[in-house]
Amino acid sequence: MTAVTARAHTNIALIKYWGKLDQKLIIPQNSSLSLTLDQFYTDTTVQFSPKLQQDQIQLDEQQLTGPAAERISHFLNLIRQQAHCQQFAYVDSTNHVPTAAGLASSASGFAALAAAASRAAGLRLERPALSRLARRGSGSATRSIYGGFVEWQQGHDDQTSLAIPFSEEVDFDIQMIAIVLNNQQKRVSSRSGMAEVVATSPYYPAWVKAANADLIGMKQAILKKDINLIGQIAESNAMKMHATTLSANPPFTYFEPKSLTAMQVIQNLRQDGYSCYYTMDAGPNIKVICSAKETPAILERLGHFFDQQQLLVAKPGPGVQYL
Amino acid sequence: MTAVTARAHTNIALIKYWGKLDQKLIIPQNSSLSLTLDQFYTDTTVQFSPKLQQDQIQLDEQQLTGPAAERISHFLNLIRQQAHCQQFAYVDSTNHVPTAAGLASSASGFAALAAAASRAAGLRLERPALSRLARRGSGSATRSIYGGFVEWQQGHDDQTSLAIPFSEEVDFDIQMIAIVLNNQQKRVSSRSGMAEVVATSPYYPAWVKAANADLIGMKQAILKKDINLIGQIAESNAMKMHATTLSANPPFTYFEPKSLTAMQVIQNLRQDGYSCYYTMDAGPNIKVICSAKETPAILERLGHFFDQQQLLVAKPGPGVQYL
Numbered sequence: 001m002t003a004v005t006a007r008a009h010t011n012i013a014l015i016k017y018w019g020k021l022d023q024k025l026i027i028p029q030n031s032s033l034s035l036t037l038d039q040f041y042t043d044t045t046v047q048f049s050p051k052l053q054q055d056q057i058q059l060d061e062q063q064l065t066g067p068a069a070e071r072i073s074h075f076l077n078l079i080r081q082q083a084h085c086q087q088f089a090y091v092d093s094t095n096h097v098p099t100a101a102g103l104a105s106s107a108s109g110f111a112a113l114a115a116a117a118s119r120a121a122g123l124r125l126e127r128p129a130l131s132r133l134a135r136r137g138s139g140s141a142t143r144s145i146y147g148g149f150v151e152w153q154q155g156h157d158d159q160t161s162l163a164i165p166f167s168e169e170v171d172f173d174i175q176m177i178a179i180v181l182n183n184q185q186k187r188v189s190s191r192s193g194m195a196e197v198v199a200t201s202p203y204y205p206a207w208v209k210a211a212n213a214d215l216i217g218m219k220q221a222i223l224k225k226d227i228n229l230i231g232q233i234a235e236s237n238a239m240k241m242h243a244t245t246l247s248a249n250p251p252f253t254y255f256e257p258k259s260l261t262a263m264q265v266i267q268n269l270r271q272d273g274y275s276c277y278y279t280m281d282a283g284p285n286i287k288v289i290c291s292a293k294e295t296p297a298i299l300e301r302l303g304h305f306f307d308q309q310q311l312l313v314a315k316p317g318p319g320v321q322y323l
Numbered sequence: 324m325t326a327v328t329a330r331a332h333t334n335i336a337l338i339k340y341w342g343k344l345d346q347k348l349i350i351p352q353n354s355s356l357s358l359t360l361d362q363f364y365t366d367t368t369v370q371f372s373p374k375l376q377q378d379q380i381q382l383d384e385q386q387l388t389g390p391a392a393e394r395i396s397h398f399l400n401l402i403r404q405q406a407h408c409q410q411f412a413y414v415d416s417t418n419h420v421p422t423a424a425g426l427a428s429s430a431s432g433f434a435a436l437a438a439a440a441s442r443a444a445g446l447r448l449e450r451p452a453l454s455r456l457a458r459r460g461s462g463s464a465t466r467s468i469y470g471g472f473v474e475w476q477q478g479h480d481d482q483t484s485l486a487i488p489f490s491e492e493v494d495f496d497i498q499m500i501a502i503v504l505n506n507q508q509k510r511v512s513s514r515s516g517m518a519e520v521v522a523t524s525p526y527y528p529a530w531v532k533a534a535n536a537d538l539i540g541m542k543q544a545i546l547k548k549d550i551n552l553i554g555q556i557a558e559s560n561a562m563k564m565h566a567t568t569l570s571a572n573p574p575f576t577y578f579e580p581k582s583l584t585a586m587q588v589i590q591n592l593r594q595d596g597y598s599c600y601y602t603m604d605a606g607p608n609i610k611v612i613c614s615a616k617e618t619p620a621i622l623e624r625l626g627h628f629f630d631q632q633q634l635l636v637a638k639p640g641p642g643v644q645y646l
Contacts, residue, residue, distance in 0.1 A: 202533045203526040203566060210525045210570075232573070239574035243526060243566035247533075250555070251562035257580035 001087070003047035004120040008111030008144045009317040010040040010103060012176060012279065012287050014234040015215045016241045017139050017152060018207065019198045026139050027161045029198065030211040031154040033218055034143045037176060038317030040103045044093040044112035046120040052088035059093045075110065075137045076117055083121035091117070103178055103285070103312070110137030111144035115320045130320065131162040147318035149222050151215075170316035172225040173292035178312040179302065181258045181284045188252055190282030193245060200249040207244050211237060231277025231289045238279040256284040265305055269298060324410070326370035327443040331434030331467045332640040333363040333426060335499060335602065335610050337557040338538045339564045340462050340475060341530065342521040349462050350484045352521065353534040354477040356541055357466045360499060361640030363426045367416040367435035369443040375411035382416050398433065398460045399440055406444035414440070426501055426608070426635070433460030434467035438643045453643065454485040470641035472545050474538070493639035495548040496615035501635040502625065504581045504607045511575055513605030516568060523572040530567050534560060554600025554612045561602040579607035588628055592621060 011034035019029035055073045057064040064072070076089055093113065097103055114134040118125050125133065127145050134141035135152075142161075143150040148168040155161030188196075198204055214237045221229035245252050259280065266278045266288060276290040276298050290298055295313060302311055334357035342352035378396045380387040387395065399412055416435065420426050437457040441448050448456065450468050457464035458475075465484075466473040471491040478484030511519075521527055537560045544552035568575050582603065589601045589611060599613040599621055613621055618636060625634055 202529045202563070203570070206525045206529055206570075236572055236574055239569040240525070243569035246562040246566035246569070247526070247529075249559055251559055253583070255578065255583055257583045260576070260578055260580045260583065 001048045001120060001122070003045055003090075004116045005043060005045040005323040006112045006115035006119070006320055007041055007043045007323055008108045008115065008141075008320040009036045009038060009147070010042075010105050010108040011036040011140065011143045011150065013140065013143075013281070014230065014279065014289075015211055015218050015237050016281070018211070018241045018244065019194045019204065020139070021154075021156075023195075025158050025161070026135050026142075027156065027158075028139060028152065028154050030208045031215050032143070032152045032211070033166065033215055034140070034150050034152075035170075035174070035176070036144060036147045036150060036317045036319065037314035039312060039314035040095075040097045040108065041317070042093055042095050042108040042112045043323065044091065044109070044116045046092075046113070046116040047090045048085055048087040048120055049090060050087050052090070055088045055091065057091040057093075060095055071137075072113065075113065078133065078136055079114075079117050079121050079123070083118070083123050085121045089117065089120065097312075103180070105140065106138035107140035107144045110134050110141035111320050113137060114141065115145075115322065119322070127319070128162055128164075132158060135161060145320050148316050151219075165319075166219065167222060168319065172227070174227055174230065175290065175292050175295060175313060175315045177288040177290065177295065177298065177302070178314065179262050179286040179288065179306060180310045180312065181256060181262065181286065188254070188282070193252070193254070193282050196252070197244045197248045201244045201247040203244055203247040207240060210240055214240075227275050227289070227291050228277075231275065234279045234289055235277040242280065254280065254282055254284060259284045259286055261305060262286040262302075265302060269301055274298060324371045324443060324445070326368055326413075327439045328366060328368040328646040329435045329438035329442070329643055330364055330366050330646055331431045331438065331464075331643040332359045332361060332470070333365075333428055333431040334359040334463065334466045334473065336463065336466075336604070337472075337553065337602065337612075338534055338541050338560050339604070341534070341564045341567065342517045342527065343462070344477075344479075346518075348481050348484070349458050349465075350480065351462060351475065351477050353531045354538050355466070355475045355534070356489065356538055357463070357473050357475075358493075358497070358499070359467060359470045359473060359640045359642065360637035362635060362637035363418075363420045363431065363501075364640070365416055365418050365431035365435045366646065367414065367432070367439045369415075369436070369439040370413045371408055371410040371443055372413060373410050375413070378411045378414065380414040380416075383418055394460075395436065398436065401456065401459055402437075402440050402444050402446070406441070406446050408444045412440065412443065420635075426503070428463060429461035430463035430467045433457050433464035434643050436460060437464065438468075438645065442645070450642070451485055451487075455481060458484060468643050471639050474542075488642075489542065490545060491642065495550070497550055497553065498613065498615050498618060498636060498638045500611040500613065500618065500621065500625070501637065502585050502609040502611065502629055503633045503635065504579060504585065504609065511577070511605070516575070516577070516605050519575070520567045520571045524567045524570040526567055526570040530563060533563055537563075550612070550614050551598050551600075554598065557602045557612055558600040565603065577603065577605055577607060582607045582609055584628060585609040585625075588625060592624055597621060
């Protein structure tokens, strides 16, 4: 069978996915909305072969073993099942990120894998089916099938929970600056963090309601191309997500001292008249939402507090593609 | 009329007071519970005099003017009303705290003022009436009338909202270490912070319920003299309070980078087997709940990250007294 290569870009949620209704199918508790970024992506090549006794998985030129390899083989099983394919696969995946930034998340990885592996197994899936498939690997991968602004509609089962493009062509000058504070393995994975929160936080039901309300506001803000409104809603939504970790039992946080420093710098820039806002996922890195034209000035200020190689600029990026 | 001097100690809430039902009467949204501390206190002398044309208020040897002075005169008006007293007062107040620690809060200040001024005006108030009176100056002052563990029962009006001693004599070796990270004026006062949260946080109703449940657990933990359980509930309650600021609109936080550093040090000590937990009020300082016998080891570890003068040890303290 032929080798297929696909590229998928990572995405940063402006309205966060935080909590599952169904652990196995990865049906979320709330709909989410993200911006796919051009700068960070994964290229993955897959070839099924009758010669293999097991999947051979290579990530960034390292042979993958243990639970990480099992998670991928488990995902490939879904494809083998759909394609009535009995063969094991070679998987060769490379994360393209300027530095080891902790940004080549499972989003771009599972989106690229879904696209490459399904076609390598002989399936011809349209993007809605690819989005549903990617979802089974990692929730946020659901959105990386599309470019630009993407909504992951919560749905209620495997058929109905999938992403749709909200606006693939982004014709205003929004972009992001990732501030890389720590590229170590997270202390609490997003998967276990959200599970803890769903199980123990008394604030969680209010998160679900608030996130769905924020989504409505965010769509209006995007239609208005209003970077300030997009940023305000994104920042408020992200902080409500992080509030749920402090209210878990026992409490925990993804904040690190430098995360707070970065937030303060952004707040100060705002007081000085810049349109910049922050969002943050299940890790210490901060992502700044701003306009292209103000990016140089914001980078200059951030440069007083962080090294240049910690500051990565990304524009809106495209959906999954075959190479 | 004669001069009267009273001393009141500050208190640290283990179950936080966070949000008012009635702004003017300072009726809280939830009951709270605190430990009065021996180390930090305020001595206040009050004398009413027919010679004065206005109140003369001195704090730490500085003449007080502006809104801070007005707040105290406004409080003295309540006493003048009750005592049918037409005279203005000399007020001389001194905060006794090893350094300017941001710990001589309004709690000890208004408790001492309530005791000294009411007696100077000729009133003879029992402690329940003093507690109600102190409440009108500052919510947390309600609790500083009593020593040891003190519950502020929420109530529903001026008569019913007051503190009662839960266990004035503390016969187990619990104590606190205050880590002083910033003695500057707070960016957001607790008064305006809690008002913002009540008005805008979608998590606030769940806070009120959770705090009342935490209070029940905390009383059981104190009766058991179980420092680990006291600490766990206090830490969890404090983080739920801080979660409400992140969920306010716009979000804000009292966390500073060094607050997170201190929390991490305490978590690491816990992993090493020490019974220590943190709580935090509407400011960046961290208060560690621990046992007297483990305090030297905990101070030693904290000394790797903070200066000795930032680390203040306090034992349970007494209620308000006349000097």
